[in-house]
Amino acid sequence: MSLDYIISISKPMLEGAQATILLFLVAIIVSIPLGFVMTLAVRSSIKPIAWLAHTYIYVMRGTPLLLQLLFICFGLPMIPVIGEYMVLDRFVAASLGFILNYTAYFAEIFRGGLLAIDKGQYEASQVLGLNKWQTTTRVILPQMFRIALPAVANESVTLVKDTALLYAVAVPEILHFAQTAVNRDFTIIPFFVAGVIYLIMTLILTLLFKWMERKFKFE
Template sequence: MSLEYILKISGPMLEGAKVTLLTFFIVIIISIPLGLFITLAGRSRFRPIVWFIKGYIYVMRGTPLLLQLLVLCFGLPMIPVIGQYLVLDRFLAAVIGFVLNYAAYFAEIFRGGLLAIDKGQYEAAQVLGMNRWQRMTRIILPQMFRVTLPSVTNETITLVKDTALLYAVAVPELLHYAQTAVNRDFTIVPFFIAGLMYLMITLVLTFFLKRIEMKVKFE
């Protein structure tokens, strides 16, 4: 296969990569804080909130992400009476699906991080006269982030690969353009190029995330 052909198909695929990266950054920016909020809300003394959060996490983690995306993109408009008000742009619907799914996973990661912190840390903070907000922001959360950083890193890399599911809900991302080129030209080369692009993205992310891990580790 000629270099000219590779350059020809790489242009549209780079456009698709922009959608992939845009999805990734939006989801990460929203889902991590949302996951932390869900974790803290799950520690509420108001039982209905705890039950709701447990149910939400169970559903998000217990059903395929692809199914969730299909429901948001194609299922909601089919709901009787209110379906016509639930028609969303497919990209927006997909992003919402990703955010809800990944927030549930991050919430569980953060919950595990909180459980890993020794109870003596809470007691020491109380002895120092700190209120609940001060204990969480100055003592507990910094330690929790340090404990959970490797798991958050792994989940972040997984998100890059999961963005390929946008293809299933007709959002034109990287894999969409690769599949289009394969169907048109009857060659597997576009798949290899798409794979290289995913590898480059994950390589860059892994490099920066590992640098952050090392910095936090030695602080």
């Protein structure tokens, strides 16, 4: 295939990449803070809150993301009485599904980060006269973030690849345009081009997190 052909099929796929990038940004910006809140809920001394948080995490991690997306996009509108009010824009519905799913995964990552902190850190903070808020913000959270950063990076790369599931709920993205070109031109070249685009995005993200790991390691 000629370079002109590759350029011609790359243009719509790059347009589709905008949906991929937007979904990634929305999901990562919202689900990371929510994941931390969910971690606090799991560790809550109020039993009903802790139980609900554990149940939420179990359900979201125990069922396929694709199933969750299909339920939100096509299942919610079928609920009797309230279904007509649950019809969402496909991209909005997909964003909601990704946020709910990745919140559970980030919650487990942050929980693991907190559990990895030595109890002596809490005792040392008390000896230094730090109150609970100061201990949490100045001692515990910075260490938790450094511990959890590699796992957060790995989950973020997975998120980029999972955005291909937009194809299943009819949101035009990279894979949608690649499949259209394959069906039209009877060649697998568009799949390779799509793969290269995903590799470039994940490479940029990987380099960003590597830089963050080096920065926080030496600070």
